[in-house]
Amino acid sequence: MSIEAINEQLLRAIGVGVALIDLDDMTLHFRNDTFNEWFGENDANAKLGDLFPALDIDALTAEMSNGGKLATETSFKLRRRTMTVALEFNHTPDTAQNIAVLVCQNITRIKELESMIDSYSMMVERNTHEIKREKEQVEKLLLNMMPRAVYDEYKTFGVVAPRLFDPVSVLSLDFVGFDDLSSQQDPGVIVSELNDIYSALDRIGEQFGCRRIRTNGDSYVAVAGVPDPNEDHALAVVNSAVRFLRYLQRRNETHPIQWQARIGVASGSVIGSVVGTQNYIYDVFGPTVTEALQFRAAAEPMSICASSDFTGTLNGKFELESVPPGSADYSASLECVRIEELNDSTA
């Protein structure tokens, strides 16, 4: 067997499609077996354009006349399978004939893999997006239960170390006659009203640097100075407290249920921590919280009460009135000062 014959044999047998193109009339002079398997054993006069209708013959001619090469792709169905073949035309340096060698590589598998990776990555992206959204929802819920700094500590270490915050101010609020109210009214109405009121109190408190820590039925407890120190903590709770009452007064004018709040405020130290492992909640406690609860209990409906030590820090920004010991319901010995807005207050 001659070398030429061996070469031709090899060329026929390889898994790459090979054909020789006569660029003058775009006919195919030679096709190997792989080429025929993919593109059919068409008649000898079949032109390149017949086999590859999408091929830009003019662009090919232009590239070939410059002695360059042209690379493109074609897709077709072989039985049910979509085949994709990369075509590369190379102009031969033989000047006697205007011939190009067409080499065809089967890139079907690559295309299939690309499609699969596309599909898979879209699934993963969608899942990642969903996980991110769920994480944000969980974060939002937890941020409702604890301050951000505490949440960050919890997220990083899995626990929150109890901390002493000093000085801070605590505001405690409840509603006169709540038990009667809740037994007389529809539970849904009470919850909806409380929801409305507490949401408003949260918004007002936030404006003055006061943050709700917990509610328990009609008891609402907020603090200023936790976890970030606030040197105006006492003013923050009193400013919030007078606006809480102002809000409730206005609300009562237009709503059938009359909410009469009592507010106690106190300054000092509190311990802040996440309490519980399963049903955890961020809470503050300590003598200052107890004191605020006591003054709340001593307060008349729609009034704010505190100790004289507390009111001494308010620098005359509020109207103060001493309540004689014994006039309060809760503690006869409690020396109590009532705090009101100044008459000329424009705040």
Place this chain on the structure above:
Amino acid sequence: MERSLFDKYGGFSTISKVVLELYNRLLDDDDVGPFFDDVDMPRLMDHQTKFVSSLMGGPASFTDDHIERAHRHMDIHDLHFDRLKEIVAGVLEDFEVAPEDIETIVGAFEARRAILIEKPNVN
């Protein structure tokens, strides 16, 4: 949390090979192949990728309603369903998936027979 079969068998690295092999066998099969005559490759590949990864607990999940809608226009009979089940089991076997896991996967597939064949929502 229980480890999914998807993770157990090497995640996407293995699943991708299962998908390609399943794709080959489906197209070559004269019973189920014709369903894919007019489906272009990217769509079919997308379908197979989701199919395999949902069967194995990967990052895809379909409600029965979704599956029913996607196959509503197809004239699927028990013969086709059985054949596809055989092909799936055959491919998994070749990738050395444990028999009990194949049973689980094929069981999940079998559970959807009624929604693919009876087409309850088609009048």
